[in-house]
Amino acid sequence: MDRRGVSPEALAAFVVFADHLNFTRAAAQLRISQPALHVKIGKLAQALGRPLYHRTGRRLVLTADGEAVARFARAHDERLAQFLTEFAGAVPQRPVVLAAGQGAYLYLLGDTIRAVLTDEPTRLRLVNCDHRQMLAAVRTGQAHLGVSVLDVLPEDLTAVAVATFPQMLFVPEGHRLDRPGPVALPELRGTRLVVPPQHRPHRVLLEQALRAEGVDWTVAVEAEGWPLIAQFVALGVGLAVVNGCVPAPAGVRARPVAGLPPVTYHLVHQPSALADPRVAGLVERILARD
Incomplete structure (x- = not known):
């Protein structure tokens, strides 16, 4: 593994690519050319010695290693931003990100979200997506928590039952x-x-x-x-x-x-997520919603 190729710049570019899974849109956001982004991602994969994405039909999909890299890059960026904020004597403002589908937001999470936003409006950011997108967001670090009905519980994530309905x-x-x-x-x-x-x-x-x-x-x-x-x-x-x-x-x-x-909604997160007191606090509130 060539550690010199795993630069902060390369990791930041990979996060944007992981968000879009589209070289054209990711390059436009980064304000670089599409070939230049190809080179960055290719050099990062070469330095790590693992493929970070593959093509399924017309779609690009992250590999498990790609999800791990995206998750690490986001966590690194979050830790750096928090350190710089605290170093400057300011209050950390980075929100906890919750990903869930329409049903969870409409019928399950409304009271919890209202209470959290009333206490601290900047504490929470919401993402509306289906269960596959939710799992991908949690795996890549794009979201700290996800809530959905799942046909198969993920082995690599912690899944806790929130509510069950007939x-x-x-x-x-x-x-x-x-x-x-x-x-x-x-x-x-x-x-x-x-x-x-x-x-x-x-x-x-x-x-x-x-x-x-x-x-x-x-x-x-x-x-x-x-x-x-x-x-x-x-x-x-x-x-x-x-x-x-x-x-x-x-x-x-x-x-x-x-x-x-019966149908069960599950709360999903990375096994290490509860080390962050902000995430642990939101998990506690969701599970104690009754």
């Missing part, structure tokens, strides 16, 4: 399944369902459960976010299986679904 079926009033009591999965045979896009954890788990029961169904529409999914049900587009924290809109009833496991 799965509910949204049905328009007057529908044949608009009746008291739980709905069994076989009763969904032949229905049109409003579902999240493919590869979302909720969609994956729902498809697996329906397949296991031999239930044939069709996609009425793919929708991003619980409010839009609920609105499509209210319009009569189809039925939807949703997390139990989602309120039913007017004209729609929520029925428990038998045979589906």
Whole structure:
């Protein structure tokens, strides 16, 4: 390993590249040419002796080593900024970054975020993203914490359960399944369902459960976010299986679904993250939200 090639300048450039995973946009932010950025990233990878990214189809994806480098570079920059701030006798201003999806912000984290921002408005910065982007942000150090429903718990990160909800079926009033009591999965045979896009954890788990029961169904529409999914049900587009924290809109009833496991939101962070008292404090507040 050539330590001379692992310069602060190279690490700073790699962080920008890791944020965009696009040489054109990253070079524009750094105000250098795209070939120059290629050279910087290439020399950094050569100095470390490991590939830092690879191409999957048209997308660039960080390798595990690339995620580690980005995480180290961000932590180094944060420590340096904090040292310089304290050295100058000022109060550190760098916020804790929380990454989560729409559902977590709408139905889970609102009171905690309001309280934190009331106490110290500069303490928290929020990132809205899906679960894959959340995991990438935590792995690369772009976010200190993440909250999401996960189909598979990450082995390299600490994941703590925050809240668990039953799965509910949204049905328009007057529908044949608009009746008291739980709905069994076989009763969904032949229905049109409003579902999240493919590869979302909720969609994956729902498809697996329906397949296991031999239930044939069709996609009425793919929708991003619980409010839009609920609105499509209210319009009569189809039925939807949703997390139990989602309120039913007017004209729609929520029925428990038998045979589906409850859904758990997890708080995710690096194993070493709680060494930062700011992060540890936010974790404590999220877990004590009730």
